[in-house]
Amino acid sequence: MFRLRVLGQLLRASGAIRIAAVAASTFWLAGCGPVAGASVPGGDSAHGAKLIGHLGCGACHIIPGISQAEGLVGPPLDHFGRRMIIAGLLPNTPENLEAWLENPQAIVPGNAMPNMELKKDEARDIATYLYTLR
């Protein structure tokens, strides 16, 4: 019993170290220059993909990995994880992308992308998926 608990603590500690190391390297890389599309903490990319299918983003965008996403209204979203600018305006950071997805009309009023009333976590999951497109 006692040994098990020690083992558990050790494991947990090593997990914490690993997370700290990853976080540190991410900050370090981010500090180095633009890393377009760093991944979004806590996002669920599989759920994001499902949402993209349900919401109908594919009616306007070509999106790799989403069935029937062949729309020709907005820009294709391939390589989105490596793009620099969102809507020709904002640097491609997770915060900006989520803001864009939640309310594109607030950022570029009158652009063709509708406000789809996404909730915060929905926008985060979608952003996570888009950042897997590298």
Add this chain to the structure above:
Amino acid sequence: MNAINRDTRRASRALAPLAFGILSLFALPARAAPPLTYMIGDGPKAYPVVSLTWGLLIISLIVITIMTVLVCLGAVHRRSPRGDLSIEAVPLLHGGAGLRWVGFGVVITGIVLFGSLIWTMAVLARVSNPPAGKSPLTIEITGQQWWWKARYLSADPSKVLTTADEFHIPVGQPVRVKLIGADVIHNFWVPALTGKMQAIPGKINETWLEASKPGRYRGQCTEYCGWQHAHMAFFVVADPPDVFQAWLTKQLEPAAPASAQDQHGQQLFQQHCGLCHTVRGTLAGGTVAPDLTHVMSRETLAAGTLPNTPGNLVGWVANPQSIKPGNNMPDLFLSGPDLTDITTYLRTLK
């Protein structure tokens, strides 16, 4: 004797997978029904047909099983002592015992086929007309490339409703359907409720349907009618009678007047879309495209092509030709702000 036993056992082992396959067929309805299955039906028109379908299927399976067993037994069973392969041993040429079996086979087959025929004709007679005594609702449905227009007929012209692609009906009441083809031949099929009936230009075909429980039943055009034939679905939505009446009353109302900030969207709609589409209560009065007065009450767009979400709605208006190539709504090359205003207005048409 021992050899025969062994052979039979071997044969029965070979038959086991077949039997399992047949049994698993019967397990199908237990899973979620596929949207276009005709092995599960609903309503007084579908029940007799579905029983008939299952009945004939089971009879066929029994016949196949018996035949397979007999053929297998025949193959492994030795009639003559080992080594005696002379032609005299074949019984057909001695006393005609084999011919008697042929006679048996023909008689049994004849009885089964005749029974099936009677059953089939009885079912056809039973479903050919709606049950007498009730005066059913009549819907006139026009199939056209590649969507369905419906008119709910009524003696009172102000109660005639025009809508598209999603037809509500009251549960437990027969509904007459008059079918017209506007351009080429289409075919109206709601597998869970009613068999196929063609919609032919210049002719009115009649059929009927009735649902006995609430639900959303998918229908499909089943006569190849051009490029987007596969995207020519529709839905029959069965509601409890009071819900249906409420739906009908709501659908008959014209669109609510546009609010101040939707005025511009409404104007643009009349200008760009009004020659094809109707929104009752506005100047948009076109009749060659789906009535959009209550478009937001529909769950799908463009004859089942897209779920009706804000993204799909705006995407459809922005590029109908890349979503459903060849359909009769052209790409309109709207500017972003015009598209936004028009679709913001559309989304108020509840």
